[in-house]
Amino acid sequence: MSGFPDPLVGPRVRLRAFVPADAAMARELSTDPYVPRTGSLPAHADAAQAAAWVRRQQGRLAEGAGYSFALEVGGRAVGQCGLWFAGAERFTVGYAVVPGARGQGLAAEALGLLVGFAWTHPAARTVEALVEPWNTASLRTLARAGFTRVGATTHPIGGEERDVEVWVVRR
Template identity: 50%
Template structure:
């Protein structure tokens, strides 16, 4: 039986230049920009070159993730402007076993500013406040040097290579596993 998820954080998780907030309709332009990256369409539920209606439908799906018991879907927002620069999620379908996975993506025009590492640090600090959660894992393509740097900057450690782990597009792909073991002292800080 799935464990109930905690409420949305009363104070939005933040780190450095990023604050995490609920995905909202004002994020349509950022979502549409994400959809221009052909790889993103192969790895999630956002279709390639989404129009406004498709972007709004994706936002609606993200907004329902917590209530469905899947996890927390956050807009990665610039702390100074509140404008979304990407998306990240803490996926809690294995919360009953103390495990979660996380993911992040930055809009093409916002890449190279350290937003993903700040978002992952904020997301991980939030994860440490979720009762019963002990471990957060990331699955990263071996060729994705930027994502590997992001994971390492946020304090995640490489645990291994999962060969032929997932299908992306029409190809079987390897994935690196990075993970963070959360403190058991209840401090809320990894």
Template identity: 45%
Template sequence: MSAAQLVMPIAAPSFGDVRLRAFEERDADMLMDLSTDAYVPKTGSLPGNADHPEALAYIERQSSRLRTGAGYSFCVADKETDEALGTAGLYLAPIAAGRATAGYSVAPRHRGRRVAGHSLIALTRFAWSIPELHRIELYIEPWNTASVRTAEFAGFEREGLLRSHQEIGGERVDMLMYAAIRPTAATG
């Protein structure tokens, strides 16, 4: 696959209560809620306590990720109402090696009902529709129990602790490595 050929899937990936679709301007309120989480601004391009123009600028950046081939940045939406609940991303920088990285977040007002777990299952199944992908990786800080639980719910396996892996919020941090590999006839 050439990076320039990325397009949103025609059928929105879905699982359980959620579907993954492109961001729209009406999702700005959800992003403003999400930006009040102290951790989210440290790990992505959404500014802390974003105002409406900053949320709209974030939405514009997500569509450019598709255009440049960087990856798929989905808005997680309620499957019934289409209300925006969070984000789910599949980042394809390492695709030449058959790998992608995934990330997810849920707006504080929508947490506590497995939205991230359902989103990650939908995202992972979508990823296996990309023939070049064989492995999806998650990098999770060890304190982040909600994210660890999400990864395990979606069938990702813990492979180890990457010490002093990267800088977040001005500090070197360890990361747990979780991964899923493409199912085969043998693994289901």
């Protein structure tokens, strides 16, 4: 496993390792009704919960889960995205933008950077996303980032087995 990369830089978005100051962004993210269902960030996180979530992101690579990036625009953290190991040839992705920074297509740009980084892993062949069918913003984000829908399955989200669409991009 390689180490955490230098920041991944796009026209507007910069993906970098988490720092403790990102707890403020985590608190904003935790006000979204859906984000807390998709991971370990508690809803309406307090300062300690947000700081603990940031520390968990900082530990994701060491624990073998994958790369968790803070998504930054103009020097301000506005989201999180992850490139997660899912076998020798496959990664999965996850992404979220704080409510106040949505509507600018930032997640699609971040996904483009994640996919480019995935292909620096010689064995990687596929990057996959699982998205609930109602999540239009996420589905459009995937399409914009070059993913295509390949099927459907179920996946545990928020403690429930949910219907999800499977979208992939291949090397």
